[in-house]
Amino acid sequence: MLETNEYVRVMEKLYNKSLILESPSDFHPVLHFYFTDALAHIDFTATVLAYNPMSPRNIMSMEYMRWRLDQEKVGDRVHFPGFINWLKTEHPEVYEELPMLWTGIYDTDDPAQYRSFRIVLNPDERGPIPSEYLSMFIDEFFDPAFIKQLYKGSSLARLFDEYAAVRSE
Numbered sequence: 001m002l003e004t005n006e007y008v009r010v011m012e013k014l015y016n017k018s019l020i021l022e023s024p025s026d027f028h029p030v031l032h033f034y035f036t037d038a039l040a041h042i043d044f045t046a047t048v049l050a051y052n053p054m055s056p057r058n059i060m061s062m063e064y065m066r067w068r069l070d071q072e073k074v075g076d077r078v079h080f081p082g083f084i085n086w087l088k089t090e091h092p093e094v095y096e097e098l099p100m101l102w103t104g105i106y107d108t109d110d111p112a113q114y115r116s117f118r119i120v121l122n123p124d125e126r127g128p129i130p131s132e133y134l135s136m137f138i139d140e141f142f143d144p145a146f147i148k149q150l151y152k153g154s155s156l157a158r159l160f161d162e163y164a165a166v167r168s169e
Contacts, residue, residue: 006131007050013135014043017142027150028157030076030164035141035150037068038101042137045119049128065117076164081106083163091159097149099140 024032044061051057071077084106087095095103104112104121112121119129119137140146149156 005050007046007134010046010131010134010138011043011050014039014046014138017138019147022147023151026152028152028154028160030080030160031150031157033071033077034080034102037072038099038105038137038141040064040068041114041117041119042101042134042141044117045129046131046134048118049131062117076160076168079160079164079167082167083160086163087159094156094159097146099137099146101137101140 027035040061044058044065047055047057047061072080084095084098084102085108087098088103088107101112101119104110105114105119111123112119113123114120115123119134121129121133148154151157
């Protein structure tokens with residue numbers, strides 16, 4: 001019997017998570033978009049490494065990822081990357097509590113990025129992202145304290161609304 005690929009185990013970990021005790025409809029719309037988006041990038045990165053890139057699972061993921069490129073430009077979503085950098089300078093204690101994937105991808109001083117929809121921590125390295133990082137990202141995004149910050153009216157949501165209001169004027 002073949003041993004399960006380490007990235008398949010990451011996907012199993014992701015898909016065993018649940019928001020059943022939460023109310024995603026009460027999440028702040030921009031924070032919810034970027035929460036879901038981060039999960040999609042984690043999923044895409046793991047599935048590309050776990051399965052054939054042309055598998056139906058990966059093809060469906062690529063379709064979502066192409067769609068989300070336009071969606072990140074809708075409304076206040078466009079302010080999210082700047083918001084992360086603003087938190088870094090104006091509210092470092094809040095910034096330090098954010099998931100590492102958000103701070104890595106959107107911090108202009110960090111080399112991490114999404115490349116071809118995959119998570120790349122260091123563009124100069126050619127190897128795949130270690131599965132342990134993906135597992136850690138999942139744990140951070142499903143940490144109950146972080147999930148509480150996704151709700152409308154949370155301190156993080158209020159800070160985002162304050163930041164976006166100034167930029168939208």
